[in-house]
Amino acid sequence: MFVEMKVRGLALDPLSNMPIIILRDEEDKRSLPIWVGIFEANAIALELEKISTPRPMTHDLIKNILETIDARVLKVVVTDLKENTFFAVLHIQVGETEYTVDSRPSDAIALALRVAAPIYVEEEVVRKAKSLEVTTKEAEPVKADDPEQIREWLGKIKPEDFEKFNKT
Numbered sequence: 001m002f003v004e005m006k007v008r009g010l011a012l013d014p015l016s017n018m019p020i021i022i023l024r025d026e027e028d029k030r031s032l033p034i035w036v037g038i039f040e041a042n043a044i045a046l047e048l049e050k051i052s053t054p055r056p057m058t059h060d061l062i063k064n065i066l067e068t069i070d071a072r073v074l075k076v077v078v079t080d081l082k083e084n085t086f087f088a089v090l091h092i093q094v095g096e097t098e099y100t101v102d103s104r105p106s107d108a109i110a111l112a113l114r115v116a117a118p119i120y121v122e123e124e125v126v127r128k129a130k131s132l133e134v135t136t137k138e139a140e141p142v143k144a145d146d147p148e149q150i151r152e153w154l155g156k157i158k159p160e161d162f163e164k165f166n167k168t
Helices: 038-048 058-068 105-115 123-136 147-155 159-163
Strands: 002-012 019-025 031-035 071-082 085-094 097-103 119-122
Touching: 002 031, 002 038, 002 123, 019 038, 019 105, 031 105, 031 123, 038 058, 038 105, 058 071, 058 105, 071 105, 071 123, 085 105, 097 105, 105 119, 119 123
Parallel strands: 071 119
Antiparallel strands: 002 019, 002 119, 019 031, 071 085, 085 097
């Protein structure tokens, strides 16, 4: 069974200093923290804040390619959590055919935000992730609908932080 979730904000894990995407269901009963790399967090933050860049970033390029070939992202699904790594798939429709494409959740979410596609999480993933939430208790969430908080969060990222994050 799938649970529809929305990006509710970004946070910085106080223990690892890694960015975290916070997904929550509509009733705010369940949440899912997904640790991501700095580049992916930046791509998500740019879209949340609706900051346009002079040239297309990677996720904008993917969106442009999909639009050019009349393909659309039907949904994004976070499908699994294995050894502290999340897995996701994109459901893409081209003509009458639907394709599923393996993706890192951070990339899938960044694309979903750009094309207004729904984000779903497999119920089992939410259950498995409960053990990961312990480290996020002290994290200060950055609200997705607060541009000032997102700007402040982006402003705290230092160039040397880019060396720390190399996996999603």
